[in-house]
Amino acid sequence: MSMHLHAVTIMLLLCASLTYGLKEQSIQELIDRAQTATPQARVGIYVEIMERQLKSADQLYREGKLNDARSAISGVVMYADKAHDSAITTSKKLKGTEISLRKTAEKLRDLKRALDYDSQAPVQAAADHLEQLRTDLLNRMFAKD
Numbered sequence: 001m002s003m004h005l006h007a008v009t010i011m012l013l014l015c016a017s018l019t020y021g022l023k024e025q026s027i028q029e030l031i032d033r034a035q036t037a038t039p040q041a042r043v044g045i046y047v048e049i050m051e052r053q054l055k056s057a058d059q060l061y062r063e064g065k066l067n068d069a070r071s072a073i074s075g076v077v078m079y080a081d082k083a084h085d086s087a088i089t090t091s092k093k094l095k096g097t098e099i100s101l102r103k104t105a106e107k108l109r110d111l112k113r114a115l116d117y118d119s120q121a122p123v124q125a126a127a128d129h130l131e132q133l134r135t136d137l138l139n140r141m142f143a144k145d
Contacts, residue, residue, distance in 0.1 A: 027052050027075075039086060043093040044085035047100045049089040050076050054104055058111055061119070070122055076104065077126050083135040088140060098137040 025033070034045040045121055057072035080101060087097040107125035112120045 001101050027056070034082075039090045040092045043083055043086045043090065043097055045081045046086060047097060050079035050083060050104060051100065053079060054107055054111075056090060061111065066119060069119075073108075073126050076108070078127055080104065080133055084137060087137065094117050094137055094141050098134050098141070101130045101134040101137070105134065127132075 008040070030045055030049050030052070034042050034049070037045055053072050053075035057069045057076065060066075060069035060072055083097050087094050105127045108123055108130065112123040112127065115123060
């Protein structure tokens with residue numbers, strides 16, 4: 001019994017050390033990786049950058065850094081456009097990209113509700129833009145040839 005417990009403990013420590021050794025790539029590292037990735041791989045990378053930009057914007061708004069937050073919202077839109085365009089160009093990951101755009105637009109609307117009135121317009125505009133991208137992907141996915 002103690003041998004089994006010892007083996008489990010060693011496995012847990014090994015997993016923890018491996019997880020600790022993995023570092024999350026920065027947004028800039030992801031941007032650099034996207035430039036050298038295959039067209040199909042770019043879709044996922046752009047979606048990840050978009051999601052990270054949103055997380056950053058949320059944090060920046062909480063910290064009262066409005067200009068930086070607006071810049072991050074612009075990044076959300078820019079990488080949503082890139083993910084959309086890459087998905088359409090490659091005809092890959094259309095459904096996954098559409099789902100990510102929908103979830104990100106929802107989060108943008110949630111973020112907007114937490115902001116004062118003067119800060120809401122760019123966030124609403126970003127949510128609306130992502131909805132347009134999403135609609136375009138849906139139209140392409142269900143287009144009748």
